[in-house]
Amino acid sequence: MELSSGEEGARGIFQSGNAVFMRNWPYAWALAEGKDSPVQGNVSVTVMPRGGGHGTSAPTLGGWQLGVSKYSHSKQAAAELVMWLTSEQEQKRRAIEGSLPPTIVSLYDDPDILRANPFIGQLKSSFDDAIARPSTVAGENYNKVSSAVFNSVHNILSGGLSPEESLIKLEKKLKGIKLKDTN
Known part of the structure; x- marks a missing residue:
């Protein structure tokens, strides 16, 4: 029995059909549901288990931080890239194509995103329930x-x-x- 694995190792075991569940980041859903995946159509996502006195789930805060180095020779272009990457249009595209959770709360109700990745709507509560890592x-x-x-x-x-x-x-x-x- 495998007792430990990194994110990609766990995803590989799960996606090959050799694990009942996996703890991973949302990107793994898009890969598990890919057209060549042996588990396509058989994958679901849920919140972390509930615990504590009030039975609450505690997702962690985290994400992909973007910034512009003060040493950059192209600060303006880099800032424009960050603005584009964080735009509603680009976050929507990444949510649809890569199941990456957006930082814009309203996108969690977007019908196109929910059609492509139904579980993303469940992640909306992360904004209210998340705790510091x-x-x-x-x-x-x-x-x-x-x-x-x-x-x-x-x-x-x-x-x-x-x-x-x-x-x-x-x-x-x-x-x-x-x-x-x-x-």
Whole structure:
């Protein structure tokens, strides 16, 4: 059993029909629904699992940031490119052709986008429900926090520890990381 994989590795396993589900970014839907995909017509998308006291899903904030370097020799042309890439027309095209989520909220209700990629309408709630990525909270300790969480989940999935044991160890580890950097 495969317990870990990068985004493209996971997509490859899923798209070949060898996985029941996959956690990935929206671009993967367009590829899984491509005309040569073995799973075409059998793929669906949903929000992340709900948890916590109120049973809410917590998508992360993120995206493709665009900017113009102050060292650019073509600042005007670069700024024009950024403006075009972030235009409604271009975001709509990318949403239709590549299932890339737009940053313009009204596009989540666009009938052309929803016809091409029905799941995109579900992503609209991300604007209201999204939380900062753990890297925002963990700062320079993100790698330590990420490694601790990964190891905890891996221990559970591989049968090394029970979920209860693993979560107790994870809590101690995360508190240790926090205490170490606040003293």
